Amino acid sequence: MSKIAFFDIDGTLYGFDGKEHKIPESTQLALKKFRENGNLAFICTGRPMRFIYQIFGENMFDGYISANGTHIVYKGECIFNKTIDINTLKELIKSFDELGIRSSFAGPYNGYSYKMKSEEIEHYNSQFNETDYLITIWKIEDVSANTIDIFYKDKIQLDECKSYFQNGLIFNPHGPHMSADVSFKDFDKSDGIKYVVKALNIPIEDTIAFGDGHNDITMLKTVNTGIAMGNAVEELKNIASYVTENIFDDGLYKAMVAYEFIDK
Structure with missing residues (x-):
């Protein structure tokens, strides 16, 4: 059965290496391999869509959960939009x-x-x-x-x-x-994930999430396999299924390999 993975942006997919903000090459390779294996990759972030498209383009991921779960795009179409009344x-x-x-x-x-x-x-x-x-x-x-x-x-x-x-x-x-x-608290990243898996009819057993921040806690608790980056806050590491290396120490790639989601 294909997997679906949800990725936070800042500190997970994208960060500052001391010289510039960038997506590590190993992360880009891991995402490519993961999708080539027939799996789905979604961003799941507090960032807005405009920032997402600017940094990642429109072809690196299958879908996007932005604004902490309240705005969802799949295959180029907005499928959910919850605004503040x-x-x-x-x-x-x-x-x-x-x-x-x-x-x-x-x-x-x-x-x-x-x-x-x-x-x-x-x-x-x-x-x-x-x-x-x-x-x-x-x-x-x-x-x-x-x-x-x-x-x-x-x-x-x-x-x-x-x-x-x-x-x-x-x-x-x-x-x-x-x-x-x-x-x-009544609607966050985890609710966005629940909406996507229900809409795509994907069992929760086939879900994965990667994160590093406080707003990733409910996300990691919701999925079957929750992976915290080495640079994550301690509260997230404490509830994660697995703690990998830091973002710029190929953490995302190494976790993908450790779980055999991709080949080394």
């Missing part, structure tokens, strides 16, 4: 104001900045080619967003935010950048 947006904005948090409400191809600093907007937009990703002037009724990024001044403020939203949101910090992507 206007009442939730209003509640989030009110709470962010109380906490002093700046944010971006992220859609597949454009985002909406809220009280972000000019340098934050510039850095955010620098990740995208051609036109700016962020819309800076908008009306709340025009927002079409699936997920959120937040910006904070220090770890204390992030911890306050985590405590405030402990029953509703999961925060995945981006290292020293004082930002984090946010997923909803």
